[in-house]
Amino acid sequence: MQIQFTNYMDRLNQYRRLKISNRNFLIILAIVVGILAGLAAALLKGLTHHIEDFLQSGWQWKYKYYLYLFFPLIGIFLTVLYVRYFIRRSKFETGLTPLLYAISRKSSKVETHNIYSQIFTSAITVGFGGSVGLEAPIVTSGSAIGSTVGRFLGLSYKEVTMLLACGAASGIAGAFNSPIAGIVFAIEVLLPEFSIPAFIPLLLSAATAAVVARLFYNQQLFFLVTEGWAVNAVIFYVLLAICIGFFSIYFTKANYFVKNFFYKITHPYKKVVIGGLMLGLMVFLFPTLYGEGYITIKNLLRGDYVSVINNSIFAGYNQFPSLVILFTVVTIFAKSIATLVTLGAGGNGGTFAPSLIMGGLMGFIFAYAVNLTGFIHLNTANFIVAGMAAALSAIMHAPLTGIFLIAEITGGYVLMVPLMITSAISYLINRSFQKHSIYTKALADKGELLSYEDKDTTVLSQMKLRYLIEKDYLQLNDHDLLSAKINEIIHSKRNLCAVLDGSGAFKGLLYVEEVFSEMMKNPDKDLLTADHLLHRTPAQVNVTDDLKSVLLKMEREQVWVLPVINADHSFMGFVSKTSIFNKYRSLLMRQADYMD
Template identity: 75%
Template sequence: MYIRFVNYLDNINQYRKSKISNRNFLIILAVVVGILAGLAAAALKSLTHHIEEFLQSDWQWKYKYYLYLLFPMIGIFFTVLYIKFFIRKSKFETGLTPLLYAISKKSSRVEPHNIYSQIITAAITVGFGGSTGLEAPIVTSGSAIGSNLGRFLGLSYREITMLVACGAAAGIAGAFNSPVAGIVFAIEILLPEFTIPAFIPLLLSAATAAVVARLFYTQQLFFLVTEGWKINALFYYVILALLIGLFSIYFTKANYAVKGFFYKIKHPYTKIVVGGLMLGALVFLFPTLYGEGYITIKGLLKGDYLAVINNSIFSDYSTVPALVILFTVVTIFMKSIATLVTLGAGGNGGTFAPSLIMGGLIGFIFAYVVNLSGIAHLDVANFIVAGMAAALGAIMHAPLTGIFLIAEITGGYILMVPLMITTAISYAVNRSAQKHSIYTKVLADKGELLSHEDKDTTVLSQMKLKYLIEKNYPKVEMNDLIALRMNEIVQSHKNICAVTDELGDFKGVIYVEELFNELMQNENKDLLIASYLVQQAPNTINESDDLKSVLKKMEQENAWILPVINNENQYKGFVSKTAIFNKYRALLMRQNDYMG
């Protein structure tokens, strides 16, 4: 049955290729991905908001507010249970790092369950008060749609990668109603190389998702009322950018510290209890930390400068400016901890929305303090918006995404210059201390990251040594008579021969040219054994080595070919520069044929 289905699908593909070019077919698929990702974004937002409304408004119980301390832990618990019982055959991972790994090392294969599992788990986590965002899950869901559609239709790696990027762009476009930001995000974060033909599928996918999502949600996320920016405020935008750049460095370091803390807790339910109680306490003290936190930013943009403190147990002191300032500053740092605790304890979500919230709060408190001091009069809303763009650009290492996303979701295109200045400076500050973003550092440390800057490393990282090992070289054992193996050695047309013991352990090599010279000169050539001619190899390659280290060894030894062994010193074959370079050229040609 399965074979018949595969054959039927192959026949359809062959017919399609004869009628529609790959480029046009990808455009059609991009629209399909856009529709499906737009529906996924709408489903995620709707499900999350329904859970929030049920817990906060629809469900009436005299003592329900005491459960607000436990809601985040309950959400994480349900998320972990869902993963345990419904996702058994594959690994469930959160954030954008697994998606980048899939592009880099798994031929853009994103597990099918991500299409729905990301939506369900993120809605539960955030709906119950988990302090994360919905954007990373919807990006993964959209990318999974593109990946599995491409694999189902038998497309090539580059074409599937294109659909993965289309799904990610569509996810952002659907979540924020921001198609331009979706395109820029896909280009900055996911695509190893951008080509002009790739722009069309991205554009159509993002635009389609935005239209589909808008059928369900027509309300703009943020409303910005501004008269524009003033030239004398540019100095303060620079100061804000430096502050956010430094904060982004702190956030990156805190990310690894919190991850390390939860990594030491081995039992998953212990993580839930520890993380849930920490998160519940933080949400109780700082209500802004509940869920995504966009409501607070909306209040601040409307001029309600007490929105951060009003719903907290400290609201009675909201008339004291110093306390408002202190409370907001603490909230900023607690938001970072709450987000990382939610993820470390087992919840699903991303740092996309938290970056916006933290940046917006920094922009607010900076402008608020300057205005209170009387040094200058700054437009607080403008600085909130600039802070959001700067934080997103610095933390994610995606400055263009930060600029265009904030401009789109606030309607603040009039602030394009301040957005560009603050985002560029904050990104530069972060990049000076952190070469890689929080999404890419783990992959970069393992050598598993596709690099825009080092194309050789990028291509080599896609190549697997096991597929380049040549096993047709002659092999003899230490005690073999050369005369009895001579026919095999000559017919192989190879200039080198491997030598092993009777157990297959690698002992060295025999160079065929030296073997012939010895046979010409040795009177007892019929009694010549392999151990007499064996030489130590210049170096050996372990079958688990990456191609970059293989080439480095070859350069160090000035060798064109080296033997390959496993961890037990068992001989596996030879690898040559010729095989590596041929594969390298083939990959380059496949990349150049991106949209052909």
């Protein structure tokens, strides 16, 4: 049955190539991916908000509010349960890091189950109060749609990668009703080097997703009322950007601290209980931490400056500005920990929305505090918006995404200059301390990240030495008589022979020309052993060595071939510059296709 289906698809593809050009076909597929990703975004948002509405106002019970301590625990538990029992054959991963890994090391293959599993698990996590965002799951779901469509139709790596990026752009466009930000995100994060032809499928896919999502879910995320920005406030935008830039460094470091904390807890349900209870307590103390948290930013943009502290146990003190400031500052740091705890405990979501919330709160508290001094009056709403853009830019290392996303979702195009200033400064501060973003550092540490600054190192890091070992060399024991092995030596296709000792460890090599010469002129040729003509190699390489260090050894010793040994020093074969350069060239050509 599978063979028949494969043959049918081959015939269909052949017919398609005759009737439709490859570029036009890719455009059609981009629109299809946009439709599917737009539906996925609408489904995710609708499902999440239905769960939130039901838990918060859909049912009444005398002691319901005590359950708010346990709602996040329940959501994370259901997520972990789903992953353990419904996703068995493949690994379930959250965030954008696995997506970048799929592009660089897995031929842009994103497992098909991510189309629905990302939606289901993130809706449960966030709907029950997990303090994360829906954007990373919908990006992964959209990318899985694009990847699956491309692989199903047998497209090339370049084309599958393009459809994957279309799915990611469509996810952002559908989730935020922001097609421009979706395109910029795909280019800035997934396709850092692209050509103009790649722009057309992204454009159509993102626009289609925005239209489809809007048919089912047309609520605008934020409403910004502003008359513009004042020149005398520029210095304060700069100061805000500096503060957010340093906060983003803290957030990145906190991310690895919390990850390491939960990594040490091996039992999955122990993680759920510890993380769920921690999160429930934080949500109880700081209601803003519940779910995505966008409602607080909406209230602040409307001028309700005590909404951060309202509905908390400290609501009775909202008439004291100093307490509002202190409570908001604590909430910002609590949001950062709550987000990381949600993810570490097993919940599904991303840091996209938390970045916006933390940045927005920092912008609010900055302007609010300055206004209390009476020194100058700042437009608080403007600073909230600028703070969101700055935080997203710094944490994700995506300043253009931050600028255009915030401009689109708030309608704040009149604030483009403040958005540009805050985004650029906060990004530069973070980048000066941390070369890689929160998504790419783990891959960079493992040498698994595509780098467009040092392409040689990037390509070499993608190559594994164990797959380049040439094992068709004749192997001799050091005590073997050459006369007894002459027939094997003659028929050997290589000009080298490996010589091993009794334990199988590499001892040296023989040159076939020298063997023939010595056998011709030596009267005691019947007594010659491999050990007599042995040449010690100047260096050896371990099978776990990276290719860059292998090439450096070859250059330093001025050799073309080196023996490869494993951990117990037994001989595995030889690696040559020829095999390394051939593989390097094929990967380079593949990347050139990817960037076309």
